[in-house]
Amino acid sequence: MGDRYRLTRITFDVISVFGCLRASAVPGPIIVRILADHGYSASSVHNQLTRMVQRELVSAERRGRVTLYRLRERILSQFHDIGGERTAPEFDGHFHAAIYTIPEASRQLRDRFQxxxxxxxxxxxxSGLLIGFHDHARALVAQLPEMTNGGWYEFTRLVPDxxxxxxxxxxxxxxxxxARTEIETLEAELALLAGEQGRPGTxxxxxxxxxxxxxxxxxxxAVMENPLLPVDLVGEEQPSQRFRAVMDRCNLEYYLRYDQQVREAAAESPSYDLVDWLPEG
Incomplete structure (x- = not known):
């Protein structure tokens, strides 16, 4: 998948500012200030914000001399999925499938499709065959431009024996x-953050x-790349649920270690009053 459509580390970190502050809109200077503690320069953050506006991941509006950034609905719903409770899909005896051929001459289009x-x-x-448990054909087509250079795709059902x-x-x-190997690695790293007594933040x-x-x-x-799957096919204890449990532990570690630090950094900015906070609870 091309870098243009890959969730890069800096993209994740920019979006994490909204989650850390529990805000729907954040001024550019605050994003720059918070990410300075991550090791990013002001220019790298500004360049990334420009790319994210172009990719329609965030919107930008001028408020005097300050730009206020807001997560677009597509990326906002994706990140809501990280912590949200989701219902596992049912397996109805078939997969929903997308069959496609998009040549190298249309590589950007292929990356976007994937x-x-x-x-x-x-x-x-x-290669050329994707499967899932929901029919998202219309939603996928709505995100794509017209095919060129002989590219094509079709949607169908795949019925296993x-x-x-x-x-x-x-x-x-x-x-x-x-996925299961990755879970074990992440759980081991989180155990180090809990210390010898097993207490988060120590x-x-x-x-x-x-x-x-x-x-x-x-x-x-890992949470975004491992959706909930039908219990009939993967069992009760599936990777998605375990990754979400790891995410809950990460959220607790963040709150105990860094929440106050990040809020104080945001409050230093003269544009602090422009933050659009999410409702509590």
Missing amino acids: YSARMLGYRQLR DLESAKRLTAIAFDLDC GLPELPIGRFFDLYFRVGR
């Missing part, structure tokens, strides 16, 4: 073995916020 499909819950079973075949296809497309007390967000980024990406 990225958009992935965000809607499809995963690649093999039996339940065991469906389980195998799910494990391949959603890379369950890799281990590695001098851990800088930028290093903490190295872990937070990996956990957030």
Whole structure:
């Protein structure tokens, strides 16, 4: 997938400012100030914000001499999914599938197709074939321009021979073995943050916020890349639920270690009064 449509670390960190402040709109100077503690220069943050506006991840509006940034609905709903309770889909005996051929001459279009499909819950079973558990054909088409250079796509249903075949296809497309290995790695790293007594916030007390967000980024990406799957195919204890449990632990570690630091950094800015706060609770 091309970098234009990949969730990069700096993109994640910019979006995390909104979550850390629990705000729907944040002035540019505050974003720059908070991310300075992550090690980013002001110019790199401004350049990233410009790219995110171009990619329609955030909107920008002028308030005097300050630009106020707001998460667009597409990325906002995606990040709401990280912490939200979701209902596992049912398996109705078939997969919803997208079959496509998009040549190298239209690489950006192919990247956009793959990225958009992935965000809607499809995963690649093999080259040119994506499967999922919901029919998102209309939503996907709405995000795509007209195909060029002989590119095409079709939506259909893929019916496995039996339940065991469906389980195998799910494990391949959603890379369950890799997901379970990643969970164990992340859980081990979080255990270090809880210290020898197993109390959150007590281990590695001098851990800088930028290093903490190295872990937070990996956990957030894992949650977004591992949707809830039908229990019939993966069992009750599935990777998505375990990744969300790890995210809950990350959120607690953040609150205990850095919440006050970030709020104080935001309050230093003359544009603090322009922050549009989310409702409490």
